[in-house]
Amino acid sequence: MIKVGVLGAKGKMGAQTCLAVEEADDCELVARLDQADELEELTKAGAQVVVDFTRPEVVMDNLEWCIEQGIHAVVGTTGFDESRLSTLRTWLEASPSTGVLIAPNFSIGAVLMMQFAAKAARYYESVEIIELHHPDKVDAPSGTARRTAELIAAARAEAGSGPIPDATTTSLDGARGADVEGIRVHGVRLRGLIAHQEVLFGDTGETLTIRHDSMARVSFMAGVLLGVRRISGTPGLTVGLEHFMDLD
Numbered sequence: 515m516i517k518v519g520v521l522g523a524k525g526k527m528g529a530q531t532c533l534a535v536e537e538a539d540d541c542e543l544v545a546r547l548d549q550a551d552e553l554e555e556l557t558k559a560g561a562q563v564v565v566d567f568t569r570p571e572v573v574m575d576n577l578e579w580c581i582e583q584g585i586h587a588v589v590g591t592t593g594f595d596e597s598r599l600s601t602l603r604t605w606l607e608a609s610p611s612t613g614v615l616i617a618p619n620f621s622i623g624a625v626l627m628m629q630f631a632a633k634a635a636r637y638y639e640s641v642e643i644i645e646l647h648h649p650d651k652v653d654a655p656s657g658t659a660r661r662t663a664e665l666i667a668a669a670r671a672e673a674g675s676g677p678i679p680d681a682t683t684t685s686l687d688g689a690r691g692a693d694v695e696g697i698r699v700h701g702v703r704l705r706g707l708i709a710h711q712e713v714l715f716g717d718t719g720e721t722l723t724i725r726h727d728s729m730a731r732v733s734f735m736a737g738v739l740l741g742v743r744r745i746s747g748t749p750g751l752t753v754g755l756e757h758f759m760d761l762d
């Protein structure tokens with residue numbers, strides 16, 4: 515049995531994760547912590563793996579503490595840029611048997627959407643990303659959109675692609691979206707939505723649209739459990755659930 519603690523347990527994703535862990539035959543939910551709780555409860559409960567669905571402003575403190583204790587972490591919280599990832603690698607060097615998975619999106623379909631987009635990137639002159647989420651989301655663009663843009667930008671750089679054409683010379687602030695490594699990312703916040711993304715590719719005479727929809731938060735749970743099962747055997751930092759999906 516894998517002893518699992520959940521951080522952000524009263525939140526939308528944390529609550530869903532507690533249910534999924536309780537239902538999994540090979541996992542035991544030993545701690546459910548939220549804002550007011552002490553991290554020490556994790557060690558008292560003997561947690562081996564922590565799942566973090568909190569907030570970008572608190573997740574690094576949580577991870578520093580978990581890594582110091584040698585507790586593996588499966589992280590869905592957003593807000594990871596290269597500087598944060600580099601800090602995690604430094605902390606993990608001092609705790610070499612500990613594993614941390616940072617997964618911008620745990621939905622299997624969303625991971626495939628990102629991989630398909632990265633594969634398509636080299637063939638198209640134009641690309642833009644539209645991410646659509648529920649209006650309670652605090653960060654924009656989404657972690658998934660940022661990661662998708664990074665993967666596309668890396669594929670375009672490797673292929674020697676030129677700049678994306680855009681003749682705009684006058685515009686209102688925000689009209690062309692955010693610039694993530696040269697890729698335009700547009701955000702929609704709409705009651706009724708959960709998590710959705712379109713990646714639009716274009717070239718002369720054709721377009722390709724790759725779209726993924728999470729219609730319920732249960733869609734993230736297979737990925738969360740995959741991370742929980744694999745992380746203790748994967749020391750160091752892993753970025754992206756695709757590394758646990760045997761895609762190649």
Ligand SMILES: NC(=O)C1=CN([C@@H]2O[C@H](COP(=O)(O)OP(=O)(O)OC[C@H]3O[C@@H](n4cnc5c(N)ncnc54)[C@H](OP(=O)(O)O)[C@@H]3O)[C@@H](O)[C@H]2O)C=CC1
Pocket residue numbers: 521522523524525526527528547548549550567568569570572589590591592593617618619620621653657734
């Ligand atoms: N990777 C993925 O597949 C997914 C990632 N996410 C990401 O996960 C994060 C959480 O999303 P969501 O569940 O919708 O957000 P919620 O706001 O519903 O939940 C966050 C929870 O964390 C609590 N919290 C805040 N600070 C702490 C702390 N220091 N320790 C423990 N708990 C704390 C919050 O309490 P309070 O409300 O009192 O602040 C709240 O209960 C976001 O970054 C989101 O983007 C979401 C869906 C999927």
Ligand SMILES: O=C(O)C1=N[C@H](C(=O)O)C[C@H](O)C1
Pocket residue numbers: 592618619620647651652655656657658659708709710
């Ligand atoms: O806040 C959310 O809801 C989600 N957050 C993640 C993100 O920012 O990409 C994953 C998913 O899109 C849902």
